[in-house]
Amino acid sequence: MFIVRQxxxxxxxxxxxxxxxxxxxxxVDLVVLTVRRHALCALVVRRGEAPFQGRWAxxxxxVKGDExxxxxxxxxxxxxxxxxxxxxxxxxxxxxxxxxxxxxxxPERDPRMRVVSVAHLAxxxxxxAPRAGGDANSARWAPVDALLDHDGGFGRDxxxxxxxxxxxxxxxxxxxxxxRSKIEYSSLATAFCPAEFTVGELRRVYEAVWGVALDPRNFxxxxxxxxxFLVPSGGTTTRQGGRPAQxxxxxxxxxxxxxxxxxxx
Amino acid sequence: MFIVRQxxxxxxxxxxxxxxxxxxxxxVDLVVLTVRRHALCALVVRRGEAPFQGRWAxxxxxVKGDExxxxxxxxxxxxxxxxxxxxxxxxxxxxxxxxxxxxxxxPERDPRMRVVSVAHLAxxxxxxAPRAGGDANSARWAPVDALLDHDGGFGRDxxxxxxxxxxxxxxxxxxxxxxRSKIEYSSLATAFCPAEFTVGELRRVYEAVWGVALDPRNFxxxxxxxxxFLVPSGGTTTRQGGRPAQxxxxxxxxxxxxxxxxxxx
DNA sequence: GCAATAGTGTCTATGAGACACTATCGG
DNA sequence: CCGATAGTGTCTCATAGACACTATTGC
Numbered sequence: 413m414f415i416v417r418q419x420x421x422x423x424x425x426x427x428x429x430x431x432x433x434x435x436x437x438x439x440v441d442l443v444v445l446t447v448r449r450h451a452l453c454a455l456v457v458r459r460g461e462a463p464f465q466g467r468w469a470x471x472x473x474x475v476k477g478d479e480x481x482x483x484x485x486x487x488x489x490x491x492x493x494x495x496x497x498x499x500x501x502x503x504x505x506x507x508x509x510x511x512x513x514x515x516x517x518x519p520e521r522d523p524r525m526r527v528v529s530v531a532h533l534a535x536x537x538x539x540x541a542p543r544a545g546g547d548a549n550s551a552r553w554a555p556v557d558a559l560l561d562h563d564g565g566f567g568r569d570x571x572x573x574x575x576x577x578x579x580x581x582x583x584x585x586x587x588x589x590x591x592r593s594k595i596e597y598s599s600l601a602t603a604f605c606p607a608e609f610t611v612g613e614l615r616r617v618y619e620a621v622w623g624v625a626l627d628p629r630n631f632x633x634x635x636x637x638x639x640x641f642l643v644p645s646g647g648t649t650t651r652q653g654g655r656p657a658q659x660x661x662x663x664x665x666x667x668x669x670x671x672x673x674x675x676x677x
Numbered sequence: 678m679f680i681v682r683q684x685x686x687x688x689x690x691x692x693x694x695x696x697x698x699x700x701x702x703x704x705v706d707l708v709v710l711t712v713r714r715h716a717l718c719a720l721v722v723r724r725g726e727a728p729f730q731g732r733w734a735x736x737x738x739x740v741k742g743d744e745x746x747x748x749x750x751x752x753x754x755x756x757x758x759x760x761x762x763x764x765x766x767x768x769x770x771x772x773x774x775x776x777x778x779x780x781x782x783x784p785e786r787d788p789r790m791r792v793v794s795v796a797h798l799a800x801x802x803x804x805x806a807p808r809a810g811g812d813a814n815s816a817r818w819a820p821v822d823a824l825l826d827h828d829g830g831f832g833r834d835x836x837x838x839x840x841x842x843x844x845x846x847x848x849x850x851x852x853x854x855x856x857r858s859k860i861e862y863s864s865l866a867t868a869f870c871p872a873e874f875t876v877g878e879l880r881r882v883y884e885a886v887w888g889v890a891l892d893p894r895n896f897x898x899x900x901x902x903x904x905x906f907l908v909p910s911g912g913t914t915t916r917q918g919g920r921p922a923q924x925x926x927x928x929x930x931x932x933x934x935x936x937x938x939x940x941x942x
Numbered sequence: 943g944c945a946a947t948a949g950t951g952t953c954t955a956t957g958a959g960a961c962a963c964t965a966t967c968g969g
Numbered sequence: 970c971c972g973a974t975a976g977t978g979t980c981t982c983a984t985a986g987a988c989a990c991t992a993t994t995g996c
Binding site for chain 1: 699700701702703739741742745777779780783791795
Binding site: 875877894897901918919 | 945946947948949950951
């Protein structure tokens with residue numbers, strides 16, 4: 413395998429001749445979000461090599477030569493978390509939502525060479541403990557607020573996290589914003605919940621992702637009134653504190669009508 | 678310049694070593710939309726070479742070795758249409774909206790080799806006549822309905838267009854769906870209008886993009902009542918038929934609150 | 943005059959948010 | 970008993986949509 417880095421300008425390149433092209437590496441990076449202890453958390457891995465050695469980064473890796481982008485993202489997700497991604501809403505046991513987020517390809521985003529990264533967004537329930545190829549403490553869930561507010565408000569704590577490697581802070585920010593807006597008009601918030609969940613658990617997901625407090629009574633009336641959002645799970649009770657709550661599963665609807673509106677008006 | 682196509686599986690590849698990677702070509706493809714004669718139209722170019730020779734395709738080209746993805750898309754847009762893209766809402770004269778759409782990288786999407794295409798969406802006013810490097814009739818505006826409905830309802834017409842090359846029909850479909858949903862909650866519909874426009878012209882944009890009829894009175898009350906959407910242009914009249922209409926410019930708001938809701942409930 | 947588009951007023955149904963109230967558990 | 974959470978009813982306000990009505994042009 414011989415690859416010589418393209419450094420000089422290509423002058424005789426036909427606009428549609430792919431046999432003469434600047435070489436790129438293509439990777440997938442993952443923004444894996446979950447809700448833990450009432451906070452929105454992202455999966456980060458510690459880098460073992462330069463550049464950014466020792467810093468936290470989003471999990472990711474190279475796309476293989478015969479692999480689709482979504483397949484590469486699903487493979488990385490399985491390698492890092494054991495989660496099995498499912499797009500077309502199959503009620504698999506350990507399934508997480510996975511979708512393409514955006515692509516980042518600034519020329520200097522990786523100081524070693526030209527890397528274009530197709531970022532994906534995954535939403536997962538709390539259950540799985542992170543594992544990175546057997547290395548336990550090189551992967552962890554970190555609250556997104558701490559990861560993104562690295563230049564404010566953490567000086568006194570000593571637990572001030574370093575900024576994420578590469579442009580991963582921007583990617584994470586874009587992923588979080590996508591999740592925040594998408595649970596408004598889609599049923600994606602159920603991807604943060606286990607297969608069966610209560611209305612209160614779903615409400616705590618919305619509160620954690622949006623960072624607001626919601627009225628439990630209005631929330632209950634709203635989600636149970638939106639057709640196709642929730643279906644009663646037959647099973648009826650569980651304990652979270654007070655009166656037993658009804659258990660639900662995600663309904664078939666993917667788009668919510670009417671949408672769940674984020675307060676802030 | 679020596680590049681050997683990666684064909685065998687990489688076995689000794691460190692997960693973060695970008696000096697050993699499968700080689701990819703990275704391109705940008707453009708979904709350029711405009712509204713002409715009350716129909717949503719897309720810019721397509723005729724392919725002069727195999728594969729898909731003679732078929733229509735979305736404009737696009739290779740990303741250069743030292744070029745950002747958005748810069749490559751803006752360059753291609755300028756080459757094909759003469760439009761100057763502006764993201765941060767600068768009121769430039771010939772400015773069009775440009776944003777990243779999605780990335781397509783199925784292994785066999787280009788039969789010649791592995792190409793990953795970062796599709797972008799551009800919205801432009803009607804004015805410009807298409808030009809493709811001086812070759813006049815190799816680029817044209819085509820109604821998106823005709824481009825996407827190639828397998829239905831056109832058999833009697835004789836003007837049945839062939840399907841778009843590569844996976845461009847899917848890319849175009851995704852771009853159209855993005856435009857349709859985004860003009861609901863953002864002020865992007867003004868990107869289809871010239872610098873000064875009337876409420877009626879803006880309404881015809883919504884009607885063409887959504888393919889529905891809207892009540893002119895309610896539409897007028899709604900858009901003029903949404904803060905920051907439209908600002909009166911001082912200049913007051915123009916002729917479109919009946920009573921003179923007030924001229925407006927796009928206001929500073931990018932997100933509409935309340936949103937313009939698409940009928941269909 | 944008529945036809946066309948621009949723009950305003952008004953009514954009604956619906957939904958969001960505030961909040962009183964009841965239900966059912968663990969202590 | 971109390972405190973917690975679950976779930977329902979009701980009131981008020983804002984807004985979408987339907988549509989009558991007026992305003993101002995060209996013909």
